[in-house]
Amino acid sequence: MPVRKKWLISFVILLLILSQLTGCSSSSAPPAQQKEKVITIAKTSDPGTADVQLTTEEYFIPLNIYDRLVEAVTIEPGKSELQPGLAEKWDVSEDGLVYTFHLRKGVKFHNGEELKADDVLYTFDRMLDPKTKALNTDFLNMIDGAQERMDGTADSTRGLKVIDDYTIQITLAQPFAPFIACLSTPAGSIYNRKATEAAGQDFGVKAEATVGTGPFVLSSWSYNDQIVLAANPNYFKGKADLDKIIAKIVPDAETQRMMFEKGEIDVFDCDNARSQIPYFKNSEKWKNQIVSGPRVGIYYYNINQAIEPFDDVKVRKAMQRAINKQLLLDTLYNGTGTVAKGILPPGLIGYNPNLPGIPYDIEAAKSLLTEAGYPNGFQMQISQTVDSPNTLKLNEAVQAMLNDISVKAEIVQMDEAAWFGTRREGKLPMYTSDWSADFNDPDNFMYTFFSKQNSKVRSFNYNNEYVQEGLEKARAITDQNERIALYNELEKIIVYDDAAWIPLFHLDHLFVVQPRVKNFKVSWNGWSDMPYYEVKVEE
């Protein structure tokens, strides 16, 4: 081949490569206009879907592009209040079964359609429709007829009734005190029937097909790259101060931190790199930019009663006393939180500040083990997922503490799929995890862990008929004081009499924000995903 032709071909190939490189600019390059108010955040993994019915934890997009009938508004750190959302008021019948919601008039979806009661009916029925394969049905399964709908024996939900265009009535199968609180969770987000039906399988996946009423619109989504939300100029509460939110998907925590230091992202979630908290706290540049809020949540150790010798309550009580929670909190978590004494955290309805707490007492622990027939301790396993350095540090510290009572703990690491799969079987050895409130009610904690069915799939294998019947009964009690009293009684039994788990701490959630970010508040429940409607940026 002539040399000149070779060069020409090489040049053409180079041009093609360069055109592809420039073509790989996503639709959301840095804003051209200086006046556009943009906040950039980072997420460690792509949420996958914006259809809130198909995810149980990815709520960044739903909290910003949808609204709910009722909203749990953060009034101060760790405190929330249920306020009207898309429903401007609601009535509850005396027997606690019938809820009538009166919708705001003139609220528009992003496609221009007005919110009507039929949209609410459609949304909730869609959640219960087995064809949806929804994962969040637990938030609505107390509606009358929900069971039949989910089983496929009914093609609509009996308890959902449109009274008129702006009034919807929801009847429950039996009273459920936290029902309004359930509707305030992201799972209660309201969709537009017309847009959602037309979108089909593209709903929650393609930006143009995903419609809500929220303060932001899903503008673009490049999977595993970034998500852009643009302000909704017609939002019923008034346009947000921000023009845009860019969420970059950055899997590596160290990379996130560098991007934050450079100013490429505006908010750094310290949950992603706890070891960096002292650096930020001691830095002249960043110490005044730390925003902290309590998590209405709890860190705990599970105890699997199906694994010997944890079927013996004396052994479980010994384990509770062998762990120095204050030391762990101070050394591993910089003291940012409080030691937990029960199940319900501060800030949650029903929190009992008068619980005595479980003392750190090595001698008492050894004595309990001796009484149980283990004067020389025993071998056990602590399980965790791989690639969890924070969890490993905690487990190693606890392993050392258990050694003091001659309990030899082996830390077993497995991949996430194996870990969750084994836990679901009820066979997972002791593990540590945490839980933050979905809604402000004790049921969200107590039932989640210690009800009969949930206790098995979380590998507690806890069986106490009185407690478990009590947890079912408490859901239906309408008198709030009576409910709280029952929950407090059950909490004492679970933690102090039965030693069914080891409460650790309630940790604060720390964020560091760029100086240009104003009015950033930690959500009442301490979640990483939060609404950005009230956040501002100033140059």
Add this chain to the structure above:
Amino acid sequence: MGKYIFKRILISIPIIIGITIITFYLLNVVPGDPVVLMMKEHISPDVLERVKNEMHLNDPVYIRYFKFMGDLLHGNLGRSYKLNRNVTDLLLEAFPNTVVLSIAAIIIAWGIGIPAGIISAIKQYSFIDNFFMGFTLLGVSMPIFWSALIMQYIFGLKLNLLPISGFSGPQYVILPAIVLGWSSAASIARLTRSSLLEVIRTDYIRTARAKGLKERQVVFYHALKNAMLPVVTVMAIQVAGLLSGAVITESVFGIPGIGRVCVNAIQNRDMPLLQGSVIFTVGLVIIGNLVADIAYSYLDPRIRYD
């Protein structure tokens, strides 16, 4: 040649079928359930069973496999369990990003590796030979996650010359391409060097020199063409490997490529997405090997496929 290519494509079909069977079997044998993983902390046994039934995950394995193969024959790779997106769309969206990264990495790998190998062979045992071999060895010795973070720290944060993470323009490709390319350059450089050293000592090269040909012509036209035979094999495999996705590089630099899609699929036990990724990768490797073999026949006229 056409018949040869056709035969190679035919042979690849049972290979792909075999690999899908193995992947299907493995994903069903290892612990982990895609719906449990989708629910994670919010696990609820009723919801779990209902959703699994709707997704036909409780059907016998062989029925699910035949359904999958039936869809595949119609060109349908199915929908991702976790992402609720068409698998083909996900792969086609991610692949161009990996292509761009791979091309950039290849330019660096071959751009460093081949000249380094040639110069090292010509100037064997010299300082420049030792320098190039050391430089490329350093590239392959550094773990990619470490070199990636170092590059981000120095060029991204401290010197502020390049972006740290993301994929929104040509400047975002530079650092990941350097990390990947530098790592791949070592094998190319060493192989080029050793292969060229072997060829340079042959009789026909001595003849070429004796005929009075310029040294540049001897090396680049006569010697290099023969020396490149084994190097081309490695280059084709490198291309296939890069196009399958460089997971660590993509994760650290936030590049939405095939590698991350595949690893997420494994972690989530997302069978349709994983099968799609495996078929895709196997296809690339088969094509890569075929291209290498065809290139062989052009480089060496003695090699003929009939």
